[in-house]
Amino acid sequence: MDLLPTDDQSELAAAVRALCEARFDVDSLRELEGSGFDAGRWGDLAGMGVFAATLEESAGGAGLGAAEAVLVFEELGRALVPGPVLWTQLAAGIVDGAAAGETVVGGLDLTGGAAGPHLVAHLDACDAVIGVAEDRVLRWDADAMRAVPLADSLDPLTPVHHVEELPPGDEIGGAEAAGRMVADATVLTAAFEVGLATAVTDMASTYALDREQFGKPIGAFQAVKHILADMVVRAEVARSAVYAAGATLDDPEAGDLDRIVHAAKICADLAADKNARACIQVHGGMGYTWEVPAHYFLKRAWVLEPLFGGIAEHADAVAASLVS
Amino acid sequence: MDLRYSAAEEAFRADLRTWLAATVPDVGPPPPSNDLVARRAYDTAWQAMLFDAGYAGIDWPREYGGRGASPVETLIFHEECARAGAPYVGVNFVGCLHAGPTLIAEGTEAQQARYLPRILRGEELWCQGFSEPQAGSDLASLRTRAERDGDTYVVNGSKIWTSFGEISDQMELLVRTDADAPKHKGITWLVCTMDTPGIEVRPLVAANGSVEFDEVFFDDVRVPVENRVGAENGGWRVAMVTFSFERGSAFVSEMIEVARETAALAELARKVTRRSGTAWDDAALRRDIGRLAAELDALWALVKRNVSEAARTNEPPGVGGSVLKLAFTELNQRLGELTMSVLGRAGAAATDLDGLPLAELTERSVRSLALTIAAGTSQIQRNIVAERILGMPRG
Numbered sequence: 101m102d103l104l105p106t107d108d109q110s111e112l113a114a115a116v117r118a119l120c121e122a123r124f125d126v127d128s129l130r131e132l133e134g135s136g137f138d139a140g141r142w143g144d145l146a147g148m149g150v151f152a153a154t155l156e157e158s159a160g161g162a163g164l165g166a167a168e169a170v171l172v173f174e175e176l177g178r179a180l181v182p183g184p185v186l187w188t189q190l191a192a193g194i195v196d197g198a199a200a201g202e203t204v205v206g207g208l209d210l211t212g213g214a215a216g217p218h219l220v221a222h223l224d225a226c227d228a229v230i231g232v233a234e235d236r237v238l239r240w241d242a243d244a245m246r247a248v249p250l251a252d253s254l255d256p257l258t259p260v261h262h263v264e265e266l267p268p269g270d271e272i273g274g275a276e277a278a279g280r281m282v283a284d285a286t287v288l289t290a291a292f293e294v295g296l297a298t299a300v301t302d303m304a305s306t307y308a309l310d311r312e313q314f315g316k317p318i319g320a321f322q323a324v325k326h327i328l329a330d331m332v333v334r335a336e337v338a339r340s341a342v343y344a345a346g347a348t349l350d351d352p353e354a355g356d357l358d359r360i361v362h363a364a365k366i367c368a369d370l371a372a373d374k375n376a377r378a379c380i381q382v383h384g385g386m387g388y389t390w391e392v393p394a395h396y397f398l399k400r401a402w403v404l405e406p407l408f409g410g411i412a413e414h415a416d417a418v419a420a421s422l423v424s
Numbered sequence: 425m426d427l428r429y430s431a432a433e434e435a436f437r438a439d440l441r442t443w444l445a446a447t448v449p450d451v452g453p454p455p456p457s458n459d460l461v462a463r464r465a466y467d468t469a470w471q472a473m474l475f476d477a478g479y480a481g482i483d484w485p486r487e488y489g490g491r492g493a494s495p496v497e498t499l500i501f502h503e504e505c506a507r508a509g510a511p512y513v514g515v516n517f518v519g520c521l522h523a524g525p526t527l528i529a530e531g532t533e534a535q536q537a538r539y540l541p542r543i544l545r546g547e548e549l550w551c552q553g554f555s556e557p558q559a560g561s562d563l564a565s566l567r568t569r570a571e572r573d574g575d576t577y578v579v580n581g582s583k584i585w586t587s588f589g590e591i592s593d594q595m596e597l598l599v600r601t602d603a604d605a606p607k608h609k610g611i612t613w614l615v616c617t618m619d620t621p622g623i624e625v626r627p628l629v630a631a632n633g634s635v636e637f638d639e640v641f642f643d644d645v646r647v648p649v650e651n652r653v654g655a656e657n658g659g660w661r662v663a664m665v666t667f668s669f670e671r672g673s674a675f676v677s678e679m680i681e682v683a684r685e686t687a688a689l690a691e692l693a694r695k696v697t698r699r700s701g702t703a704w705d706d707a708a709l710r711r712d713i714g715r716l717a718a719e720l721d722a723l724w725a726l727v728k729r730n731v732s733e734a735a736r737t738n739e740p741p742g743v744g745g746s747v748l749k750l751a752f753t754e755l756n757q758r759l760g761e762l763t764m765s766v767l768g769r770a771g772a773a774a775t776d777l778d779g780l781p782l783a784e785l786t787e788r789s790v791r792s793l794a795l796t797i798a799a800g801t802s803q804i805q806r807n808i809v810a811e812r813i814l815g816m817p818r819g
């Protein structure tokens with residue numbers, strides 16, 4: 101039992117982090133406003149092997165486990181990497197060209213009764229779209245979606261199209277594939293949120309050491325310290341659940357997979373939302389400006405929370421599991 | 425990242441389970457919480473059984489009489505004991521969980537030989553005399569004086585909130601030995617035997633009605649110099665060693681217990697009637713209970729991460745312990761709040777009624793309030809996290 105990354109896993113995370121720092125720094129995020137997609141940067145992610153990470157080696161992938169994927173997505177979240185990265189990774193091995201990043205795959209979360217409205221992110225950049233419900237996986241060509249681009253999106257890095265009526269897609273997977281995909285998607289979303297929650301904690305504490313009021317850094321004030329401490333606690337609790345969920349996906353006998361997936365998503369949803377809000381508060385008026393990227397992080401957190409079930413749905417599922 | 429236990433760890437678990445299954449059923453129910461003498465007898469009898477079976481001092485090094493278990497085995501030990509419903513470390517907690525480890529780290533050979541075996545066998549009980557009426561969170565401002573007189577220190581002053589002081593044999597005692605030095609530099613860590621003349625122990629009644637903690641008064645109490653642990657005026661550093669153990673693996677058993685209580689609360693909610701059905705029909709309450717159970721699963725994963733860290737570094741938990749303490753004590757209190765919400769009007773009774781264990785549940789809700797105060801308040805833990813993890817300026 102060892103719930104810390106191995107040396108190899110740490111190296112992988114460090115490599116992804118280095119790529120993100122070089123290619124997805126804050127200025128690049130500003131440049132990507134409105135589209136959230138850039139073919140060159142997408143190619144860098146593909147070159148790093150992000151999309152093929154968990155695909156079996158026989159199918160041309162890296163054959164890594166969910167534990168490694170979790171670390172990769174944590175780093176992507178830390179840099180707030182935009183684009184349909186999660187869906188393309190999930191589509192690797194199912195949609196031709198996804199593993200190499202040559203086919204850009206967007207997605208629709210159809211879990212929980214497929215309640216609308218159906219919004220597809222980054223559709224302009226996509227070649228194909230997959231949809232996942234609890235019992236099936238569907239596929240469409242991107243231009244078959246007959247979707248309407250919406251003038252504005254909440255997250256400036258996540259443009260959305262509205263699919264008024266879902267066209268019938270090709271069923272490319274049944275309940276087994278769908279179940280695994282939903283679990284993977286839930287945990288990787290949570291991993292991204294953990295990275296996001298950590299990034300805003302770092303951003304807020306850097307600012308708290310730098311910004312002075314009343315003749316001292318605002319981080320010397322206890323009211324600020326305690327906000328920051330709570331950010332650390334939320335991020336660490338969520339990270340623990342996400343690591344355990346990744347390890348359990350790789351070895352379902354070693355734990356209660358359903359329970360730890362619920363725990364991971366609940367805690368990561370909480371950490372992402374509350375930490376991003378706290379980051380804005382610690383920045384004061386600057387935090388409320390468009391220029392300071394804190395709002396990007398909070399808006400992404402809001403986009404991610406409902407995906408694959410938010411706090412409410414997962415908490416209800418855990419509650420149901422408690423009674424006989 | 426791997427949740428599998430090794431074959432050796434599984435073998436350790438299997439042996440322990442066999443022993444617990446054979447032993448725990450004969451231990452009998454714990455005595456009433458206010459019968460401290462009976463509690464001492466019960467908890468020390470369990471300690472003696474652990475000793476005879478080779479499980480006492482589970483993570484103490486072998487050369488000090490412990491089992492020398494690895495951090496992972498120690499986790500398994502606490503987990504299995506709690507699952508089997510074995511007695512908790514109880515009144516032995518100061519001796520087993522922090523005074524003993526402090527003596528191992530900082531004591532002389534003579535001190536180790538004198539005190540450690542008796543802790544392990546459950547023969548001597550320890551209490552912690554750190555806090556004072558004027559020195560709580562600001563512990564280093566403590567005033568209880570110790571003046572050197574030949575081979576003894578003469579101690580005057582008082583301590584407060586001393587858990588199980590009344591039934592203890594030894595106290596880990598912090599005293600001021602240099603009133604002129606900066607406050608952290610004039611403190612000394614002593615072992616004080618509780619039947620030394622001049623000590624008076626007065627029980628305090630806690631909010632849950634228990635008499636578990638005391639005021640302890642010292643009037644010219646003579647403590648031999650050989651009872652000093654560490655250097656004279658070097659006691660603050662020793663106390664920091666004590667704290668590193670205090671905030672260590674102590675929560676594992678409680679977490680298992682809280683998980684059991686959470687599941688029991690869900691079942692209970694299905695029995696408590698409300699205007700329009702049962703408490704479990706209240707979707708908001710149900711959701712809160714589900715969320716709490718999920719957060720507890722996450723904290724269990726945090727424990728495993730901390731244990732993994734300890735296994736790699738071979739150090740007692742550092743600031744990771746503060747993160748866990750903060751999260752777990754607040755969660756534990758939320759369970760208390762949810763319990764009262766489930767009970768509704770029935771919660772006004774602290775006597776069992778209609779098959780509801782109201783005495784236990786209401787007491788538990790009150791008791792949980794102590795958790796964010798004892799062993800460093802939540803506010804102090806937040807200061808520690810902000811200053812030591814994030815590097816915020818000390819205030």
Ligand SMILES: Cc1cc2nc3c(=O)[nH]c(=O)nc-3n(C[C@H](O)[C@H](O)[C@H](O)COP(=O)(O)OP(=O)(O)OC[C@H]3O[C@@H](n4cnc5c(N)ncnc54)[C@H](O)[C@@H]3O)c2cc1C
Pocket residue numbers: 322551552553554555556557559560561562584585586587588637794797798799800801802803804807
């Ligand atoms: C059940 C129980 C058992 C205990 N057992 C023992 C024992 O066996 N031995 C022992 O020595 N002690 C024991 N204690 C004492 C415990 O360690 C202290 O109560 C604790 O350290 C807080 O000190 P205080 O009570 O003086 O509160 P204070 O320090 O007066 O704190 C009062 C309030 O002010 C806040 N506060 C204080 N300083 C700061 C600061 N710098 N920043 C922000 N907020 C601050 C606190 O968080 C708290 O909310 C026990 C306490 C309890 C409740």
